[in-house]
Amino acid sequence: MNNTVAAAWSRLEALDRPDLGQLFAAPDRLTTLSARLDLPGGAIRFDWSKTHLDAAHLSAFEDLAAAVGFSARRAAMIAGEAINATEGRAVEHTAQRGIGDPESVALAGAFHARMAALVRAIHAGALGEIRHLIHIGIGGSALGPALAIDALARDGALVDVQVVSNIDGCALEAAFARCDPAATLIAVASKTFTTTETMTNAASALDWLRDNGVADPYGRVVALTASPEKAVEWGVDETRVLPFSESVGGRYSLWSSIGFPVALALGWEDFAEFLDGAAAMDRHFLETDGAANLPLRAAFADLLYARLRHCQTRACFAYDERLRLLPSYLQQLEMESNGKRVKADGSPVDGPTAPITWGGVGTDAQHAVFQLLHQGTHVVPVDFIAAIAPGDELSPDHHRNLLANCFAQGAALMAGKSSDDPARAYPGDRPSATILLDDLNPATLGALIAFHEHRTFANAVLMEINAFDQFGVELGKEIAKAIVGGGASFDSSTEALLAEAGIR
């Protein structure tokens, strides 16, 4: 850590620690800590007033951002420089949304045009009657499409999409049970086109089509990949290979051809709005400096809890059934990006990195895990996410109660409640932030996801780590391959488990 960075952290460590009640005594608390962004699909409001951020923190974190060269790192990412140094790669998910190096933006536009043409051709019946898509992918090749479709296609998808990720055959069998093989298309989504789970599921999907009378199963496959030559070698006709660039990271790939199932389910126009919403957030992130930059401000709050107060987890509760998959999407985004123990220069990190990201959906979670949030020994910073416009057409009682519960939880965590009976006392002073959308639609969902991408990046820059590699996932994969391949021997516990399961 250089001296300026060390000095910024020391200043942060030395700040006073008023509780939330004291912080709310400041008359401008709400205006200082809340913000509203007007975006293509409606406004998104952000309220960090119920966190322990205050003017002193914002200023000290701004000094930290300056000390680590945040603006230059952000500019380098957007310019397409190889900021993922360990893999020698640029990081160009924003180029998929039209923001970045002009050549990369043009290439992404060309890939999108190819994808739009195929989506429209399928809708027009070029591949026969297609009512189902089985989308096979894992990690970043599945979580984003699953989230976007679950959130946005509830009123009826143009094509029914089943997302299958697990190598457990039960997952694929469940999808088969919901699909008519005569009217089913298979998308094989894999950046590398080598991932064991995806290739095993893809082979079984071809068998299923063949066994159910489809004469040319390969004719029903679309490949979504940054390795188009591997897809062609595997048997997919070049006309149905939708490429994307190597510089788009797996967990940032929803905007590329990995978003094909989203476009097929919603229609190309909605997918274009999704990209536009993300681009609006990109522009905010790129053009706004200091604590007014909302993803950066969110990272300030994250680090206040992770680094200064040693909170080991952070939770996201969506008070919106349509966002029930958001926590698992954020888990990969944040934990695979920032779950690191060395800095970008290879030296050990200076403190805790990504907290364990978890969460759920409100109000369900209130009746399951909120006990710990209110009275447990862990302090868990919480993000609440909700939309003002209801997603349902039932009695307004549903949505009024949903939002009332969302806001009540933040108020209760902060205020607490004293009682003579210790079991009935709430300590309070527990932090939360609220993100409130006017409406959940393709554009605001795009902006919400892009906000979290930039927040993750901002955290990484402030901690001086590389958010874009993920070597930690490799060792387990190698050992699994060695087990399946036979020959290698392991510790006595692993050997005994293999023998018991009949794998040896």
Ligand code: F6P
């Ligand atoms: O193993 C982790 C990982 O590489 C993720 O980063 C990625 O999203 C996922 O596997 C799937 O990879 P691919 O798209 O290459 O199949």
